[in-house]
Amino acid sequence: MAKKPSKKSEPKTDKDELLSYYREMLLIRRFEEKAGQLYGMGQIAGFCHLYIGQEAVVTGCRAAMKDGDQMITGYRDHAHMLACGMESRGIMAELTGRSGGLSRGKGGSMHMFSTEKHFYGGHGIVGAQVPLGAGLGFANKYLGNGSVSLAFFGDGASNQGQVYETFNMAKLWDLPVVFIIENNQYAMGTSVERSSAETELYKRGSSFEIEGIQVDGMNVLEVRDAAAKAIKHARDGKGPMILEMKTYRYRGHSMSDPAKYRSRDEVTKTRSERDPIDAVRHQLLDKGWADEADLKALDKEIKEIVKDAADFSLESPEPDPSELWTDVLLPVEG
Amino acid sequence: MPEMNMIEAIRDAMDVKMSQDPDVLVFGEDVGYFGGVFRATAGLQEKHGLHRCFDTPISEGGIVGIAIGMAANGLRPVAEIQFADYIYPAYDQIASEAARLRYRSNGDFTAPLTIRTPVGGGIYGGTTHSQSPEALFTHIAGLKTVIPSNPYDAKGLLIAAIEDNDPVLFLEPKRLYNGPFDGDPHAPAKAWRGHKLGDVPAGHYRVEIGEARKLQKGVDVTVLAYGTMVWVAQKVAQDLGIDADIIDLRSLLPLDIEMIEKSVNKTGRCVILHEATRTSGFGAELAAQVQERCFYALEAPILRVTGWDTPYPHAQEWAYFPGPKRVGNALRTVMEA
Ligand SMILES: Cc1ncc(C[n+]2csc(CCOP(=O)(O)OP(=O)(O)O)c2C)c(N)n1
Ligand SMILES: [Mg+2]
Numbered sequence: 001m002a003k004k005p006s007k008k009s010e011p012k013t014d015k016d017e018l019l020s021y022y023r024e025m026l027l028i029r030r031f032e033e034k035a036g037q038l039y040g041m042g043q044i045a046g047f048c049h050l051y052i053g054q055e056a057v058v059t060g061c062r063a064a065m066k067d068g069d070q071m072i073t074g075y076r077d078h079a080h081m082l083a084c085g086m087e088s089r090g091i092m093a094e095l096t097g098r099s100g101g102l103s104r105g106k107g108g109s110m111h112m113f114s115t116e117k118h119f120y121g122g123h124g125i126v127g128a129q130v131p132l133g134a135g136l137g138f139a140n141k142y143l144g145n146g147s148v149s150l151a152f153f154g155d156g157a158s159n160q161g162q163v164y165e166t167f168n169m170a171k172l173w174d175l176p177v178v179f180i181i182e183n184n185q186y187a188m189g190t191s192v193e194r195s196s197a198e199t200e201l202y203k204r205g206s207s208f209e210i211e212g213i214q215v216d217g218m219n220v221l222e223v224r225d226a227a228a229k230a231i232k233h234a235r236d237g238k239g240p241m242i243l244e245m246k247t248y249r250y251r252g253h254s255m256s257d258p259a260k261y262r263s264r265d266e267v268t269k270t271r272s273e274r275d276p277i278d279a280v281r282h283q284l285l286d287k288g289w290a291d292e293a294d295l296k297a298l299d300k301e302i303k304e305i306v307k308d309a310a311d312f313s314l315e316s317p318e319p320d321p322s323e324l325w326t327d328v329l330l331p332v333e334g
Numbered sequence: 335m336p337e338m339n340m341i342e343a344i345r346d347a348m349d350v351k352m353s354q355d356p357d358v359l360v361f362g363e364d365v366g367y368f369g370g371v372f373r374a375t376a377g378l379q380e381k382h383g384l385h386r387c388f389d390t391p392i393s394e395g396g397i398v399g400i401a402i403g404m405a406a407n408g409l410r411p412v413a414e415i416q417f418a419d420y421i422y423p424a425y426d427q428i429a430s431e432a433a434r435l436r437y438r439s440n441g442d443f444t445a446p447l448t449i450r451t452p453v454g455g456g457i458y459g460g461t462t463h464s465q466s467p468e469a470l471f472t473h474i475a476g477l478k479t480v481i482p483s484n485p486y487d488a489k490g491l492l493i494a495a496i497e498d499n500d501p502v503l504f505l506e507p508k509r510l511y512n513g514p515f516d517g518d519p520h521a522p523a524k525a526w527r528g529h530k531l532g533d534v535p536a537g538h539y540r541v542e543i544g545e546a547r548k549l550q551k552g553v554d555v556t557v558l559a560y561g562t563m564v565w566v567a568q569k570v571a572q573d574l575g576i577d578a579d580i581i582d583l584r585s586l587l588p589l590d591i592e593m594i595e596k597s598v599n600k601t602g603r604c605v606i607l608h609e610a611t612r613t614s615g616f617g618a619e620l621a622a623q624v625q626e627r628c629f630y631a632l633e634a635p636i637l638r639v640t641g642w643d644t645p646y647p648h649a650q651e652w653a654y655f656p657g658p659k660r661v662g663n664a665l666r667t668v669m670e671a
Contacts, residue, residue: 046458046648075462097458097649105649108460124462125420126392159391161423187392189368195391261368324653328644 011221015289021063021220022280022290023298025055028079029277030299030306031088032251035078035095035109038310039255044095047124048109051079053250056276057182058083060223061150064231068145072120072133073152075110076182076249080152084117088305092313100316104323120149126187127153127160130179134170137177137234148176148234150227156187158201167208167240174239178230179205181242182217184249189261202244210240217245218274248274338534339526340511343485344374344450347492348412350538352382355410358496360387362397362414362450371416372452372511398424398449402432402501405447410496415451418505419465424449432501433476448495448502453481454562454609455655456509456519460648466561466610466641471503472587472619478543479586481505483564484514484531487584490541498543507561515562516569517657546590548597552577555603555668558594558620560584563607563656570661576669586616594620595627602633603668609656612640634671637664 032050039048051058054076062083065071073080081091086102094101095109102112110124120136123129133151140147157163158181170177181201185192192199202212211233215226223245230241248270252259284290290298338346351358360378362370366389369376379387390397394415401411415421421428432445455464471479478500482488488506495502509515513524514531526532549564554576557567560583571578579597583589598604604624606617617638624636639656647654 046460047463101649103648106461106645106647108458108648110462111460111648124460125422156392159393161393161395187363188371189364190389194367194389319649321650321653324642324647324650325644 011225013221015287018280018284018289021059022277022284023302024059024062024083025220025277025280026299027088027302027305028055028059028082030302031078031082031092031309034306034310035092036251036255038096038313043314044109045097046108047075047254048095049076049254050251051076051249053270054182054184054217054247055079056220056223057180057217057245057247058152060220061180061227063224064227065150068118068147069231070118070120070136070147070149071152072129072136072149073122074126074129074154074157075122075124076154077110077112077122081112081114081119081122084114084119086112086114086117086119088309089312092309093316096313096316097319098313098316099319099323100312105319106323106327127157127163129153130157130160130163131166133179134166134175134177137170137175137240138173140176141173146235148178148231150178150180150231152180152182154187155181155183155185155192155201156190156195158204159195167205167210170240171205171208171210174237176234176237177240178227178234179240179242181244182247183244184247186249186253186261188253191261200244202242205240205242210242212242212244214244214246217247218276218279220276220280335533335535337527337532338485338489339513339532340482340485340488340506341372341374343489343534344492344506345376345378346534347489347496348375348378349381351410351493351496352378352386354538357408358386358410358412359404360412360414361390363390363392363416365389365414370414372508374450375414394420395423395427398427399431401447401449402427402435402445405445405501406435406443410446412448412450412496415449417459417463418451418453418467419462421451421467425470428471428477428501428503429474433474436500437476444499445501446499448492448504450492450504450506452506452508454507454509455646455651456515456562458648458651459646461645464646464651466608468505468586469610469614469616472616476500478502478588479505480543480584481507481561481586482584483507483510483561483582484529485526485534486531487541487547489534490539491543491584493538494540494543497540502543505561509562510565514565517566517655517661519652541584543585544588544590545585546593547582547584548593549580549582550578552579553601554578555605555665556581556594556597556601557605557607558583559607560586561609563609566656566658566661567607570658570665573658574662574665576665578665589623591623591627594624598624598628599631602631603671604628604632604636605664605668606636606638607640607656607661609641611643612638613643615640634668637668639664
């Protein structure tokens with residue numbers, strides 16, 4: 001059932017495609033760096049989980065999705081929204097808790113949504129999004145709309161009981177859902193080894209007859225190809241697959257993280273040897289698809305976008321006090 | 335006496351019990367190696383060993399369920415649920431198993447476990463990191479629910495909870511960990527250092543479950559509060575010059591109804607405070623019991639000041655929090671009645 005990656009030929013790509021992945025990943029990184037800065041300046045309060053280091057996962061997955069396919073994830077969600085094409089302004093303004101935020105300040109960093117972009121959140125409760133993801137798949141199947149849902153969750157979340165209830169139902173009913181485990185090796189301060197009897201998470205579906213694949217989550221092309229395979233599998237009516245993305249988060253779990261659970265060396269080494277953006281950058285330069293000047297120009301353009309988002313997020317007014325009572329339930333017409 | 339903040343007092347209670355009783359075990363998410371997200375268990379693994387203070391996977395249902403089995407088989411587990419907002423997967427185990435074991439087995443089996451969990455807002459945690467779900471638990475027969483408001487009570491109550499032969503839910507108002515918070519988020523944070531309830535005796539002592547604390551004596555109005563709201567009440571009463579009889583419940587179930595009854599019969603006025611949502615909140619239970627016992631002594635309707643009936647918002651946290659202004663209005667209203 002579950003299999004490790006076999007060494008295969010290099011994934012195919014072309015100039016435009018690779019540049020677009022580079023751009024997407026860079027946007028995520030710069031956005032997250034800016035969010036980190038705003039947090040440091042006291043403009044963002046509460047929780048704020050950055051995706052830096054994991055950019056290839058969501059970028060590769062998104063590249064394999066078709067229009068209408070859905071995404072749902074946990075609280076480390078800014079990148080997923082950017083990948084879905086949601087406005088960087090609205091995301092940043094939700095982080096700063098302003099009326100221009102995607103949830104008008106109700107949700108904060110962990111809770112944002114867009115039906116238009118098929119992004120189903122943004123969930124603060126670890127693992128809770130996984131059954132929801134399968135439910136999206138159920139509806140796709142029932143409605144016969146041909147769409148597939150992608151449910152993202154972490155290595156830590158993979159130990160929640162409801163994940164296994166979901167695996168069983170998803171396979172029992174062959175739901176068009178793909179389970180994507182973003183294994184960044186830590187759940188807060190707890191490593192996979194300290195929390196998991198089976199640390200090869202792609203095997204977690206074995207007893208449900210769900211095929212699992214382990215993927216180099218730092219390689220955007222490998223991610224894309226694995227996602228394409230799993231999405232096709234689901235769309236063809238063969239049910240769910242599990243993709244274990246081996247990845248790494250460079251920053252702390254949230255913003256206040258003493259980081260005593262891992263060595264600085266480990267972080268530096270991963271950054272210098274496995275960085276997903278550097279890898280694509282080298283590829284672009286090696287193949288002659290871009291030169292330093294092109295990449296500099298791109299970086300500048302992205303910095304502008306992010307700056308604009310940050311400016312917006314600071315200028316946008318505080319939510320109106322009346323917002324406190326909206327959207328609890330549909331108002332009863334009287 | 336050693337000065338402690340609430341985190342240190344809670345840690346000290348576990349340390350004291352672990353030192354005295356080899357059957358006391360402490361575990362939860364990030365509790366062992368990392369020492370807990372609020373540092374409540376820092377150092378316990380080094381001191382008492384990996385077999386007595388350890389990490390669990392993110393599996394709240396499993397954590398509590400396993401703790402119940404341990405407790406039924408002779409141990410005294412102290413399980414941490416990292417935030418009360420994560421306790422719902424364990425609700426089934428708490429409601430259907432922990433709280434019912436004694437009754438179902440005619441007293442043959444009990445589940446003497448303690449579940450510690452932080453509650454309340456004040457850190458911009460939004461809907462999933464700020465809730466006060468105490469009423470969901472006080473509604474369960476067979477379970478005790480306590481909530482200290484200061485380091486002294488935290489330590490004594492936690493020791494009493496660990497020694498208790500029934501399951502106890504121990505709620506920790508996270509906004510009070512580092513100091514008494516009187517409801518003004520813009521005022522400089524106060525520390526427990528120098529506060530009389532930050533003086534915490536070394537070693538073993540108990541604060542009995544079921545006994546409220548008279549925070550201050552007064553004759554004008556009875557204020558019933560617990561957790562963070564206790565300190566808001568005190569500050570507001572002081573600012574308004576109202577001589578309030580402030581009762582820090584400390585223990586919601588069992589409830590020290592005698593102290594409450596005596597107080598309301600004396601003052602004839604009662605204001606109830608909690609941070610949790612209003613409808614079916616614990617304040618409703620308090621109001622019912624007060625009117626059942628003190629109806630003829632009452633000179634004004636009982637008022638509740640609570641969180642709104644909405645999820646806990648992120649940005650508008652302080653508009654949700656039943657802060658000094660709302661508390662002040664209620665106190666003035668009952669005084670004028
Ligand atoms: C039910 C529940 N339990 C615990 C938490 C607290 N918590 C938030 S994130 C987290 C770690 C999750 O790690 P992982 O699934 O690996 O995701 P990552 O943070 O690495 O992206 C924990 C324990 C929570 N939000 N919800
Ligand atoms: Mg992780």
